[in-house]
Amino acid sequence: MxxxxxxxxxxxxxxxxxxxxxxxxxxxxxxxxxxxxRLIQGAIAVxxxxxxxxxxxxxxxxxxxxxxxxxxxxxxxxxxxxxLSGLDDIKAGDVVQATVTEDLTxxxxxxxxxxxxxxxxxxxxxVLMVDPSYRLLxxxxxxxxxxxxxxxxxxxxxxxxxxxxxxxxxxxxxxxxRRG
Amino acid sequence: xxxxxxxxxxxxxxxAASLAAVLVSLFPVSGPCQITPxxxxxxRNAIGTRVEALTILGGDYGIAAAxxxxxxxxxxxxxxxxxxxxxxxxxxxxxxxxxxxxxxxIGWQPRLQGNMGWLDGTQHLxxxxxxxxxxxxxxxxxxxxxxxxxxVNDRLSFAPTLTGLYGHTAETYTANSAFMHANLEAARQxxxxxxNVDTWTVIxxxxxxxxxxxxxxxxxxxxxxxxxxxxxFQSSNVHLNVHGDSGTWANMIDVDIPLGVELYGHELRSGGxxxxxxxxxxxxxxxxxxxxxxxxxxxxxxxxxxxxxxxWIGIGASYVWGANITGWSAGLxxxxxx
Numbered sequence: 001m002x003x004x005x006x007x008x009x010x011x012x013x014x015x016x017x018x019x020x021x022x023x024x025x026x027x028x029x030x031x032x033x034x035x036x037x038r039l040i041q042g043a044i045a046v047x048x049x050x051x052x053x054x055x056x057x058x059x060x061x062x063x064x065x066x067x068x069x070x071x072x073x074x075x076x077x078x079x080x081x082x083x084l085s086g087l088d089d090i091k092a093g094d095v096v097q098a099t100v101t102e103d104l105t106x107x108x109x110x111x112x113x114x115x116x117x118x119x120x121x122x123x124x125x126x127v128l129m130v131d132p133s134y135r136l137l138x139x140x141x142x143x144x145x146x147x148x149x150x151x152x153x154x155x156x157x158x159x160x161x162x163x164x165x166x167x168x169x170x171x172x173x174x175x176x177x178r179r180g
Numbered sequence: 181x182x183x184x185x186x187x188x189x190x191x192x193x194x195x196a197a198s199l200a201a202v203l204v205s206l207f208p209v210s211g212p213c214q215i216t217p218x219x220x221x222x223x224r225n226a227i228g229t230r231v232e233a234l235t236i237l238g239g240d241y242g243i244a245a246a247x248x249x250x251x252x253x254x255x256x257x258x259x260x261x262x263x264x265x266x267x268x269x270x271x272x273x274x275x276x277x278x279x280x281x282x283x284x285x286i287g288w289q290p291r292l293q294g295n296m297g298w299l300d301g302t303q304h305l306x307x308x309x310x311x312x313x314x315x316x317x318x319x320x321x322x323x324x325x326x327x328x329x330x331x332v333n334d335r336l337s338f339a340p341t342l343t344g345l346y347g348h349t350a351e352t353y354t355a356n357s358a359f360m361h362a363n364l365e366a367a368r369q370x371x372x373x374x375x376n377v378d379t380w381t382v383i384x385x386x387x388x389x390x391x392x393x394x395x396x397x398x399x400x401x402x403x404x405x406x407x408x409x410x411x412x413f414q415s416s417n418v419h420l421n422v423h424g425d426s427g428t429w430a431n432m433i434d435v436d437i438p439l440g441v442e443l444y445g446h447e448l449r450s451g452g453x454x455x456x457x458x459x460x461x462x463x464x465x466x467x468x469x470x471x472x473x474x475x476x477x478x479x480x481x482x483x484x485x486x487x488x489x490x491x492w493i494g495i496g497a498s499y500v501w502g503a504n505i506t507g508w509s510a511g512l513x514x515x516x517x518x
Contacts, residue, residue, distance in 0.1 A: 022334070024334065133393065
């Protein structure tokens with residue numbers, strides 16, 4: 001009889017334990033990801049909207065614009081998209097909203113190193129959250145800012161996790177709009 | 181998380197039919213009205229129960245949960261000869277990403293829900309003395325409330341909420357029969373026809389949710405018990421009052437499937453849900469239904485992180501059924517994520 005009641009009571013307890021397994025923890029980008037140091041995927045094309053970027057320089061003839069985030073010294077160089085219009089109003093020093101394309105490369109690094117002594121990687125951001133269903137990759141920058149990207153179909157999100165290292169390569173400016 | 185769909189008002193026709201039958205039985209074929217105070221009180225109680233049920237059905241987001249819905253039409257069989265149209269514009273959702281709750285291993289998000297709903301029911305009476313008469317009920321409701329979703333782990337969460345609902349219900353009786361032509365004024369003075377009533381409803385519930393990820397497919401299981409207390413604060417007849425308790429218990433499984441195909445730069449997603457809703461208290465009595473089932477299908481385009489606060493836009497359709505009613509809805513399916 002005792003055995004029977006044990007059999008009856010165990011499945012619900014097991015189910016309950018499964019449901020409650022683990023506690024909620026806030027996502028963290030500074031953890032060490034699992035597995036060996038490796039390249040997970042490169043050339044992940046994404047679109048990003050920089051709400052407040054400062055135009056450091058603009059060379060229309062060369063088709064180059066250099067932008068930096070407001071309040072930060074680092075700059076990024078982008079090509080001007082062929083169909084980009086409204087450049088006549090833009091000059092160096094302007095604060096703009098910029099829609100840009102970028103390439104992401106995602107690594108698992110150990111102490112910033114790639115395996116086989118292939119050198120160090122200059123990391124721009126770390127992975128904070130991954131949503132494979134809606135193809136969302138949320139990155140955290142060194143200053144704590146977060147940005148969520150919609151990544152293309154085929155991105156190996158199932159291999160990515162919090163703490164992965166990301167290198168961002170600026171590509172092209174699709175739209176520039178002066179603010180204020 | 182996702183969107184949901186339409187609801188119906190089943191019970192109205194049957195309730196209206198039974199009220200009509202009672203009405204007929206209370207009046208003599210000719211001569212003065214013979215209704216006793218007890219009979220009038222019984223009838224007004226039945227009206228109060230119906231008002232409570234229709235206010236919840238028409239004004240509450242939960243029983244017909246939808247983020248954006250279209251109009252549904254419901255039929256009740258030939259004998260009832262009644263239709264009810266329910267239109268709702270509302271939603272419920274959790275805002276932002278979960279945040280730590282102090283030092284506890286629990287995440288939390290604020291949750292808001294609101295709804296505007298309209299219900300329009302018409303019944304053509306065919307029984308004996310009142311054959312040819314028409315009774316029409318219109319209800320509108322505005323609901324707003326909120327709470328918090330608490331995450332026990334990455335999959336399991338629950339959201340206690342408190343919501344208020346204002347409702348206005350009005351009945352119009354069109355007398356075409358000789359019988360009601362003779363007795364309409366008496367019925368009106370007793371508050372049995374051509375009445376209107378304003379109500380408030382306090383709604384409290386808990387939404388339990390469990391997420392399952394299968395590859396890129398998301399399966400969401402929810403269970404939501406809800407309690408309603410409704411009371412009137414104004415009516416066209418001093419004897420017509422509404423006060424009562426109702427409850428619902430909705431259980432749903434939703435499947436959200438990315439199809440891996442892009443259209444105009446947005447991934448196609450398909451999915452749907454099955455929901456069973458148990459009805460209790462005055463809601464069950466007023467609608468003459470103990471439960472409703474709904475099956476919903478949708479095809480949508482994923483706009484998450486591509487269009488401000490929009491998760492998806494597409495089309496969807498629902499079929500609703502209970503012991504005494506059937507209904508459907510179809511239209512735009514839009515879900516926002518804040």
